[in-house]
Amino acid sequence: MANVRLSLNPRISIRPESFGALCYNFATRDLFLIKSPLALRLAELARDGIDRGEAEKALGAQPAQFTRLVDALVNKQLLLVGEAPLGPDHE
Amino acid sequence: MNNSLAAALRAGLAAPICLTWELTYACNLSCSHCLSDSGAKAPGELTTGEALSLIDAFAEMGIFYVNVGGGEPMMRRDFFQIIEHAAARRVGVKFSTNGTFLDAAAAKRLAGMDYVDVQVSIDGHDAATNDAVRGEGSFAKAVSALTNLGAAGFVNPKISVVATRHNVAHLDELEALAGSFGATLRVTRLRPSGRGTHSYAALRPTELQNRELFGWLSSRPEVLTGDSFFHLSPLGDPLPGLNMCGAGRVVCLVDPVGDVYACPFTIHPDFRAGNVRETPFSRIWKTSGLFATLRAEPGPSSCSSCGAYSSCQGGCMAAKFHTGTDLADPDPECVMGRAREARGTVVSIRPRRSSVATR
Ligand code: SF4
Ligand code: SF4
Numbered sequence: 001m002a003n004v005r006l007s008l009n010p011r012i013s014i015r016p017e018s019f020g021a022l023c024y025n026f027a028t029r030d031l032f033l034i035k036s037p038l039a040l041r042l043a044e045l046a047r048d049g050i051d052r053g054e055a056e057k058a059l060g061a062q063p064a065q066f067t068r069l070v071d072a073l074v075n076k077q078l079l080l081v082g083e084a085p086l087g088p089d090h091e
Numbered sequence: 092m093n094n095s096l097a098a099a100l101r102a103g104l105a106a107p108i109c110l111t112w113e114l115t116y117a118c119n120l121s122c123s124h125c126l127s128d129s130g131a132k133a134p135g136e137l138t139t140g141e142a143l144s145l146i147d148a149f150a151e152m153g154i155f156y157v158n159v160g161g162g163e164p165m166m167r168r169d170f171f172q173i174i175e176h177a178a179a180r181r182v183g184v185k186f187s188t189n190g191t192f193l194d195a196a197a198a199k200r201l202a203g204m205d206y207v208d209v210q211v212s213i214d215g216h217d218a219a220t221n222d223a224v225r226g227e228g229s230f231a232k233a234v235s236a237l238t239n240l241g242a243a244g245f246v247n248p249k250i251s252v253v254a255t256r257h258n259v260a261h262l263d264e265l266e267a268l269a270g271s272f273g274a275t276l277r278v279t280r281l282r283p284s285g286r287g288t289h290s291y292a293a294l295r296p297t298e299l300q301n302r303e304l305f306g307w308l309s310s311r312p313e314v315l316t317g318d319s320f321f322h323l324s325p326l327g328d329p330l331p332g333l334n335m336c337g338a339g340r341v342v343c344l345v346d347p348v349g350d351v352y353a354c355p356f357t358i359h360p361d362f363r364a365g366n367v368r369e370t371p372f373s374r375i376w377k378t379s380g381l382f383a384t385l386r387a388e389p390g391p392s393s394c395s396s397c398g399a400y401s402s403c404q405g406g407c408m409a410a411k412f413h414t415g416t417d418l419a420d421p422d423p424e425c426v427m428g429r430a431r432e433a434r435g436t437v438v439s440i441r442p443r444r445s446s447v448a449t450r
Binding site: 013017022 | 096099102104106108153155156181183206
């Protein structure tokens with residue numbers, strides 16, 4: 001589990017707002033908001049792709065809470081699991 | 092749309108969600124309900140350089156997409172340069188066209204672009220119904236545009252219909268027409284702005300037709316509505332969408348000379364918030380006194396006592412304004428039968444000359 005990559009869906013734009021952030025999925029035209037600061041930090045961490053285990057450590061979240069958070073963001077298609085686009089060092 | 096999002100949207104956002112940018116007032120057609128009273132190009136329309144910088148400003152604000160319209164946007168010679176710059180800056184473009192200039196080459200170019208949606212305007216299921224409003228030959232041009240898009244492999248264009256007295260009975264045929272082009276149907280409300288101020292009385296759907304229209308849309312969540320029928324919400328369950336007047340909150344208009352208005356249907360000095368040549372767009376969006384007023388909680392109105400207010404919210408501000416209805420009174424198409432006698436039309440005042448001096 002620890003080596004699964006989490007990455008931000010490149011089709012989604014995130015814009016900070018007073019209540020958190022507003023997100024737009026260019027593929028599905030879905031507009032939604034994120035209010036949880038933890039979710040926003042996770043999205044930020046996943047911007048360039050991150051190891052699931054590393055992200056969990058960085059957020060300092062409880063395992064169960066972290067799993068729920070990842071599931072929720074995967075559900076929103078904001079996070080992609082195991083599909084990290086090649087980083088700059090792979091180019 | 093959930094409630095917490097609706098509340099956040101009412102208070103105003105860091106940037107609009109639904110920004111319309113009319114690229115030019117020039118148009119080869121002269122539709123009788125044109126919201127922007129287009130025809131001739133206005134003097135002092137934004138230059139290519141100004142248009143590209145405006146896109147940069149949109150990108151920096153994190154604007155997800157812009158609704159590009161006009162006039163006929165493809166009449167600008169730099170049309171592709173503008174939308175390609177938007178795509179490069181990851182600002183999506185949903186552009187509305189009458190289709191005249193959408194030939195095979197243009198269709199191919201559009202099909203190759205990411206972040207672009209095309210809406211072809213058609214206001215009737217056949218040439219007779221459509222051309223009565225949009226002009227002789229306009230149906231054939233729109234159909235040819237859709238054919239070109241299909242041949243070029245453009246996926247899922249939209250057919251955009253303004254609901255009128257003459258086409259509400261033919262929604263099934265319009266749906267079939269869209270289906271035949273692999274297109275999604277979009278139906279929006281006729282508002283009395285631009286030339287529509289004058290044709291509204293003759294073209295607006297009857298009360299009975301509004302009921303039929305609402306019922307028809309209710310059973311078709313896949314048909315897009317631009318969130319424009321929330322004044323009909325008391326007739327049943329609200330249609331999907333924000334269901335509120337977004338003017339100055341999530342919606343605004345940048346016109347061809349850079350004037351910023353609260354909504355594409357309020358081209359009038361009363362709803363002008365500034366000009367992008369004088370003030371950066373983001374500053375207008377954030378600091379306009381007009382927009383602050385529109386974002387405030389509405390005061391008591393003659394709708395407050397109506398049981399349907401929570402779903403209808405008094406209807407469309409532009410429809411009231413241009414029919415001379417007090418903004419605190421019910422929508423002229425109020426489904427509870429509470430519309431008041433209006434004082435008469437207030438015409439749109441779009442610039443015939445640039446409102447700021449160009450250097
Ligand atoms: S004024 Fe009417 S058209 Fe404009 S945002 Fe409000 S409801 Fe929509
Ligand atoms: S009275 Fe006002 S709130 Fe009630 S249905 Fe009519 S316009 Fe809507």
